[in-house]
Amino acid sequence: MTTYFNEMYEKGRVRPHYRQLEDWTKAMPAELREMKQAEAEALFRRIGITFAVYGEGGDPDRLIPFDMFPRVFTAREWSRLERGIKQRARALNAFLCDVYGRGEIVRAGRIPARLVYRNAAYEKSVVGFTPPKGVYSHVVGVDLVRTGAEDFYVLEDNCRTPSGVSYMLENREIMMRMFPELFRENRIEPVDSYPEKLRRTLASVAPAKCSSDPTVVLLTPGHFNSAYYEHSFLADLMGVELVEGADLFVEGEFLYMRTTEGPKRVDVLYRRIDDAFIDPLCFRPDSLLGIPGLMDVYRAGGVTICSAPGAGVADDKAVYTFVPEMVRFYLGEEPLLNNVPTWQCGKEEDLKHVLANLSELVVKEVHGSGGYGMLVGPKSSKDQIAAFRARIEADPDNYIAQPTLALSTTPTFVNEGIAPRHVDLRPYCLVGERIELVPGGLTRVALTEGSLVVNSSQGGGVKDTWVLAE
Amino acid sequence: MILTVEHVTCYRYNRPARALVQSHRLTPSTCAGQRVLEWVVTVTDGIAGGAFRDGAGDWIQGWTVPGPVSEVTVAVRGRVETSDQAGVLRGHRELTAPDCYLRSTAVTRADPALAALAAKADGIEQPLDRAHRLADLVAEAILYEPGATEAHTTAAEALKLGRGVCQDHAHALIAAARVAGLPARYVSGYLFTDAESADQEAAHAWAEVWVRGLGWVGFDPANRCCPDERYIRLGSGLDAQDAAPIRGIARGPGVERLEVQVAVQAVQQ
Numbered sequence: 001m002t003t004y005f006n007e008m009y010e011k012g013r014v015r016p017h018y019r020q021l022e023d024w025t026k027a028m029p030a031e032l033r034e035m036k037q038a039e040a041e042a043l044f045r046r047i048g049i050t051f052a053v054y055g056e057g058g059d060p061d062r063l064i065p066f067d068m069f070p071r072v073f074t075a076r077e078w079s080r081l082e083r084g085i086k087q088r089a090r091a092l093n094a095f096l097c098d099v100y101g102r103g104e105i106v107r108a109g110r111i112p113a114r115l116v117y118r119n120a121a122y123e124k125s126v127v128g129f130t131p132p133k134g135v136y137s138h139v140v141g142v143d144l145v146r147t148g149a150e151d152f153y154v155l156e157d158n159c160r161t162p163s164g165v166s167y168m169l170e171n172r173e174i175m176m177r178m179f180p181e182l183f184r185e186n187r188i189e190p191v192d193s194y195p196e197k198l199r200r201t202l203a204s205v206a207p208a209k210c211s212s213d214p215t216v217v218l219l220t221p222g223h224f225n226s227a228y229y230e231h232s233f234l235a236d237l238m239g240v241e242l243v244e245g246a247d248l249f250v251e252g253e254f255l256y257m258r259t260t261e262g263p264k265r266v267d268v269l270y271r272r273i274d275d276a277f278i279d280p281l282c283f284r285p286d287s288l289l290g291i292p293g294l295m296d297v298y299r300a301g302g303v304t305i306c307s308a309p310g311a312g313v314a315d316d317k318a319v320y321t322f323v324p325e326m327v328r329f330y331l332g333e334e335p336l337l338n339n340v341p342t343w344q345c346g347k348e349e350d351l352k353h354v355l356a357n358l359s360e361l362v363v364k365e366v367h368g369s370g371g372y373g374m375l376v377g378p379k380s381s382k383d384q385i386a387a388f389r390a391r392i393e394a395d396p397d398n399y400i401a402q403p404t405l406a407l408s409t410t411p412t413f414v415n416e417g418i419a420p421r422h423v424d425l426r427p428y429c430l431v432g433e434r435i436e437l438v439p440g441g442l443t444r445v446a447l448t449e450g451s452l453v454v455n456s457s458q459g460g461g462v463k464d465t466w467v468l469a470e
Numbered sequence: 471m472i473l474t475v476e477h478v479t480c481y482r483y484n485r486p487a488r489a490l491v492q493s494h495r496l497t498p499s500t501c502a503g504q505r506v507l508e509w510v511v512t513v514t515d516g517i518a519g520g521a522f523r524d525g526a527g528d529w530i531q532g533w534t535v536p537g538p539v540s541e542v543t544v545a546v547r548g549r550v551e552t553s554d555q556a557g558v559l560r561g562h563r564e565l566t567a568p569d570c571y572l573r574s575t576a577v578t579r580a581d582p583a584l585a586a587l588a589a590k591a592d593g594i595e596q597p598l599d600r601a602h603r604l605a606d607l608v609a610e611a612i613l614y615e616p617g618a619t620e621a622h623t624t625a626a627e628a629l630k631l632g633r634g635v636c637q638d639h640a641h642a643l644i645a646a647a648r649v650a651g652l653p654a655r656y657v658s659g660y661l662f663t664d665a666e667s668a669d670q671e672a673a674h675a676w677a678e679v680w681v682r683g684l685g686w687v688g689f690d691p692a693n694r695c696c697p698d699e700r701y702i703r704l705g706s707g708l709d710a711q712d713a714a715p716i717r718g719i720a721r722g723p724g725v726e727r728l729e730v731q732v733a734v735q736a737v738q739q
Contacts, residue, residue: 100525103567117569120551124708128565139594250491251534252517281493281717292719293491296532300520 004409006420007071007147017074017197017468018411020185021395024067025411025418033068033413038112042068043174059122064167065461070175070182071410071423071443078189078467079143081152081427082437084337087327089140092159093321094312094330096136100127100310105329111322116313120367123275125282129299132205135432136268136308137315139198140429141164144337146408153340153405157323160307160313161272164442165428166230169194169237171464172440193430195237198270201432202238206267207301210252214267217257219248221273221289228457231272240270245277247353251291255303261390268304269294275309317366317400318344342403346397354401355392358385361401363392376452377406407452408464412445423445424454425465440468471553471699471738472507477546477553477649477673477729479716483591486538492516492550492718495705496546497657498530501562503555509548515539527564528705529573531704532585536720544716550702553730555560557696559686559703566679567626571653575709580645581626587611587642598687601679604650608643616693623708637710639691644709653680656713660702662734673715673732700702702734 028036032377044063055298060467069211073081097106099116100123106391117120126222141162143155172191176183206214215257220231222244235242241257248257249268256263273290277285282295297303313319321342324335354361358377365373375388393398409420427441445453496511498504511531519532535542556599574580580588587607594600611629612677618633625645640656647654654677661674676690676697688697697703707713720726 101565106567113567113569117567118573122570124525124566124570127567127570128523129525138704249489250519250532251536253520253532281491281719293532293534293722295520296493296520296530298521299524299530300532302520 002406004406007408007410017072020178040177060108064456066139067461067463068409069413069462070466072466075470085142085429086435088337089431091326091330096314097134103227110325119310119313126310131308132304135431136311138306138431143427145407153338157315163227166233167462168442175464191438191440194438198434199238202268202270204432205304207304211269213458214269217243217266219271245289248291250297253302254295270306340402343401345399351396363401366398422452442463474735475548475660475698475732477638479544480729481542482601482727483540483724486540487720489537490535490720492533494531495528496715499703502560505551507549512545514543525566526706527717528563533739552699554698556624561647568653571655577624578641578645580649581665582646585649588646597681605648605691609691641673643691646681655706656709656714657706658713659704662700682702705719
């Protein structure tokens with residue numbers, strides 16, 4: 001039987017940074033807890049934060065369960081994570097600059113050309129163009145799991161438009177409203193500077209052609225999108241316009257937004273919409289979304305697009321395997337955060353190993369997300385495994401496999417009281433002129449007992465994530 | 471050889487368009503074998519947008535035409551001095567990795583028939599010989615016949631039909647070469663045929679295949695030859711759409727009518 005690391009305890013004793021929370025829960029009668037839980041839910045509903053995290057689909061009006069038991073990191077734990085995350089964000093951006101430039105890492109034989117140049121996310125149309133400050137991914141969401149006191153692993157990187165940061169902010173807001181005393185008793189690092197830092201990051205990558213104070217806008221696919229709440233929330237907190245494709249147009253060398261006072265030039269486009277839909281002239285001629293001519297303006301340096309088109313090639317699950325190599329190659333450093341050991345089914349030897357050990361492995365589609373299109377070996381029936389085996393054999397290149405990780409748990413409020421539940425973490429690293437990381441992130445928790453799947457579409461919830469000050 | 475080009479494209483809308491946006495790949499490539507003496511592109515009422523050289527070495531120029539607009543004419547006029555380079559693309563600066571051109575697109579996807587055609591060249595060791603053989607095979611399999619296919623015809627469809635135009639030949643060769651593991655791409659440009667039939671309804675297109683050690687080599691299966699001094703190269707892409715000399719979108723309720731006239735002539739010396 002696997003034993004799981006419970007982040008609250010060490011050798012059966014409560015770790016110091018959780019002691020105050022232990023007292024807090026002990027002093028809280030069950031009725032009060034239920035009342036508070038109902039209050040939290042009412043608050044979430046009132047705010048309207050009801051979208052599915054990470055674009056997993058599902059019912060957009062469903063509320064994601066919020067667990068009031070915070071997850072806590074010590075200053076020491078965080079500083080280590082912070083260095084590791086920033087290192088990774090630097091390496092990923094260096095990789096993107098390189099593969100759209102001379103491709104040194106491919107020439108050096110450190111990553112197969114096929115994985116880069118034949119990757120569906122590799123954007124041929126931006127080859128030879130370096131975006132301002134050499135940044136492709138301005139918000140890097142690094143998904144982390146923990147298996148021991150000192151053991152953290154990166155599950156995947158999200159270089160395009162990682163969502164969920166509004167949960168980080170709202171979870172904190174709601175905890176502060178409901179339990180102000182916790183924030184007096186504990187020295188918790190604030191996260192509310194995130195929107196301002198995001199705005200500064202975006203403004204810092206304005207194109208050279210922009211002379212005055214850059215105009216930043218947030219481009220959303222619209223209110224039918226499951227993350228629309230987050231888009232409007234962030235635009236509001238940053239104090240920038242929230243726009244849709246039809247609000248923007250290209251004329252001459254620049255991009256403009258229609259306003260009641262006439263056209264206004266846009267310098268930085270923070271888009272929360274996929275590459276395929278930003279410019280029908282360049283990508284999908286059938287798309288009604290997007291702004292015709294945007295890519296020409298972008299490539300000629302008239303506007304900055306965040307994240308840069310083509311950034312997706314760095315967060316592909318097959319490319320993921322090579323991120324530690326990127327850290328060594330570009331930064332000359334040893335990676336501070338570990339990758340989960342990964343087998344690539346496209347490699348013959350790896351495939352053999354994977355097929356022989358399916359019942360113990362987690363197998364994922366290279367481009368899949370949201371916990372779909374994956375096999376969790378230990379939790380699957382013989383039939384499910386056999387069916388998945390056929391899928392892998394039909395298209396091995398499309399799959400990777402990883403060992404089933406013993407994800408850490410944190411105490412979580414459940415019907416019976418408090419019980420350990422498995423968690424992961426997504427911090428949001430900002431990359432512009434500077435690299436910044438707000439101390440915190442989004443903790444997702446698998447609310448079903450024993451479940452390792454934290455995805456909200458499959459019974460996952462969220463928690464406030466604390467980083468304690470020194 | 472000195473070639474003159476007159477290439478006029480006229481767009482008409484039965485109801486005025488709100489605005490028009492275009493992206494042009496209409497400037498001759500900077501490479502050995504062609505020297506631009508004069509080259510002017512005009513767009514009626516157009517505002518020139520951003521311009522840049524892309525990763526494949528093509529000069530891209532954006533244009534916008536503010537609406538309402540009922541008619542737009544894109545006129546290309548120029549003179550280019552050319553010489554025969556035996557089909558090899560030399561002196562062309564580009565950054566895009568040849569491996570990018572192993573990717574297939576909807577119109578260049580190989581079906582079993584295209585794969586079978588490619589397999590006929592399997593035994594040939596030298597990539598250059600192999601590419602020549604593939605070009606011959608495509609020329610034999612698809613007879614030149616204008617009107618048999620249309621703009622969206624795929625390589626597989628053209629092969630099945632056994633008839634087509636230069637676009638179909640290029641697509642079929644690209645598909646076959648990629649199956650054979652040779653990066654291949656679509657090239658747009660102009661071809662001087664002969665003085666009698668100077669007026670054409672379309673520009674020309676052919677394919678380039680990447681040959682290790684030699685670089686990109688042009689093949690024109692439609693004319694069973696490699697590009698020579700009669701050819702002017704504009705740009706390249708994964709397929710016809712990706713390499714199109716003019717891409718454009720008009721926003722509006724109207725229906726677009728298109729008229730194209732291309733005249734390529736040799737200057738008497």
